[in-house]
Amino acid sequence: MTAQEVRLCGLLLQEHFGEVVEKVGTHLLKSGAQNLRAIVHETGVALDLVKKSLCVLVQHGACVFSSRRKGAGSPTEYLTSYDRILRILRYPRYIYTGKTLYGDTGELIIEELLQRGHMTMSSIVKTVADRLTQNMEEGCSMDYNEVSSAFSKLVETHFLQRCPPQKTQASDNSTTTTPSDPVSTTQSTPESFPDCYKVPHVTLVGRGKRPHPGEDGEDQRNAKRPKLDPETHGDEGIYWQVNFERFHLHFRDQAIVSAVANKLDQTSSEIVRTMLRMSEVMTSPTATCTKPLSANEIFRALPPSYNIARPILDQYLTLLVDDPMEFVGKAGDSGGGMFVVNLHRALANLARATIESVVQERFGSRSARIFRLLLRKRHLEQKQVEDFAMIPAKEAKDMLYTLLSQNLVQLQEVPKTPDFAPSRTFYLYTVNQLPTVRMLLQNCYKTVANLIERRLFETKESKRLLEKSQRIEAILASLQASGAEPEQLTEVEEMITATEKQQLDSLRLHINKLDSAENQVDETIFLLESYVNSTATS
């Protein structure tokens, strides 16, 4: 964990859970596993606030706790995971994916779950149905069953999963478990539980309720605490969370498909999409490539709307196999040829393309030429670089040294004699992809943290203006609700002067830009992270 990651985590926590949680969270990130007493002592935050913060962190899965790490009877220790906190950055994308796959219902289910950390199925279904009903026209309402079925689909496709069952207090205190395996019991993944993707039988009948205008606040409060309802639905104690890994697999597949579409054409991307969809269930998340599929199978699985004839499919497959990006590989000749999608190879190539474009955008296309040359030829001497890149020696040296000083290019010394005398040593320039990607990843974290910082600064600078516009909007809304004269409305509107309006507009523009920049940097972060993770498993 680096300083950049801690800084970004702190900012994300502050934005989503407030300053107190930020303080506790960053302290935990910096210091590793700690018990409650130590946290209270070292952060200087009041005990009950620390407890609340820990509850929030545990609720959102950003913090795990375990006791008996140092033997029986030792206090419970808390440990935050920075990668889980960094997921907050990707929340909009998860929600958006929920929408593209399962419509508004899917979107709201994912959104509610992300907002609350984990929930029971019945409470999600109720809340989502209520929210959908509110947005529908008068007289319509959302049936619980519809939401339930969308929920079940999300679980079937593994986008949602059960929270792993917690060690209950009783087993915590029991002395029957041997103290030799305390770590293994707490570090288990949700996947290791057999019921992980099993939807419980829930008895939920009814429709989403619309809050009555008169008792607005009352009804909303009821909607927000469904667990207090006296009735039970048969799924108490079964909590669900978003399965980020599954989303990441989906993003990875999307990235591969869109890369193929950009590199070759739409049709070949549809073929790759079909291949990925076919092997979705069979391939393990960490596999380097999909299960081999024969050309026949692929042909049968292609949706008829694409209108791809068999010979054309064969041609496309050969084309895909021959492509230097190596998205698709040939695993055998039986059954008209067996084909796989090289998942990890594809990620590596996408990451490489990302670095190349970073070099190109920051140092110009001629530096990028040198960079690509080094990537292809692995090790080159300075003279060779100048010659192969066909760039005048002086400029080439300048670019090479700039890349070297930015750590995008490394220098490898190969001494002819053991004394490393410079005159008898080869100096070979090379590009190490993995360390470079790691460095870029850190730069990305820094970028996002800077973007957030800037956004907070901009908002702080014009806090007064924002508050004023909010208040005026509220007044306008209430006036419109009470059916006020148009003159009154314009009068209230004019409380914001033209210059103020201009300032507000430019502020909104800036903040929107900063926010979208965060989203788009996160796409790069995702690609680089997946590549780094894939090298760890393969």
Added chain:
Amino acid sequence: MILWEQTRAAFLCLRRAQGRGRSILRNPETRADDSCFLFLKSEVMAGHGRRTLSFNVDSVGINRGDSFPPSLQQPTPLFPVMEQKPLPLAAGEEAEYLLALKQEFRGAMRSLPSFIQPAAKHRDVERYSDKYHSSEQSERLVIWTPDWKRFPRELGIHMRKPPRDGVSVSVSHSTKVQSSQKKKTVKEKKEVLLKLESLEKKEEQQSSEEEGEEKKKQEEEEAEGEEEYDEEEFEEETDYIMSYFDNGEEFGGDSDDNMDEAIY
């Protein structure tokens, strides 16, 4: 002798430079700094009758006549000039929707109970704007009832049960304190009344008694005074303890009722 010392020092320098030889080439900036060592080396070598540089300076891109690039003595600027303009952000429906989702999500998180506010700072003076800020804060007092089975026991055990009407714990606490204070004042009034009555009685007794024996009376008075004093103290003590126990019972009863539930 002095000359010898100097040569020795120069040699030590040289050894260091050779030790760093590996890093000299790695960074163009340090390369410039270290250029002096190269010259030093050539001079020292001259003393030994060999006038060769250990490597060709040309190979790093510096010709014979060229001066070395100036060495950097300060940290790189905080906001370096951008040589290349960045590309515009990707626009489109998806990007806009993601942006809207992001902003909406951030807004929604602020009104959730998981957004924890630090304890309100003690304000020096009451301000006119305070009432607007307090309205902002009251919005986020939404109830959150976690399933305490999923949390470590130490986090949940001291959580007080919230009042039923859903006001924040701190507010309810202050009202409790206020009510106990009220009780106290009522009790005090009663005590005062009782005391006055008893004093009246005593006075009557005293008046009915003979007015001789002043010493005795004085002693009695003193004793009475002490008695009074004792009584007062005792009563105050019990009062304090009783109110203390009152509160304790309330808390205890609540947590017994509903140990595994807490609401922010």
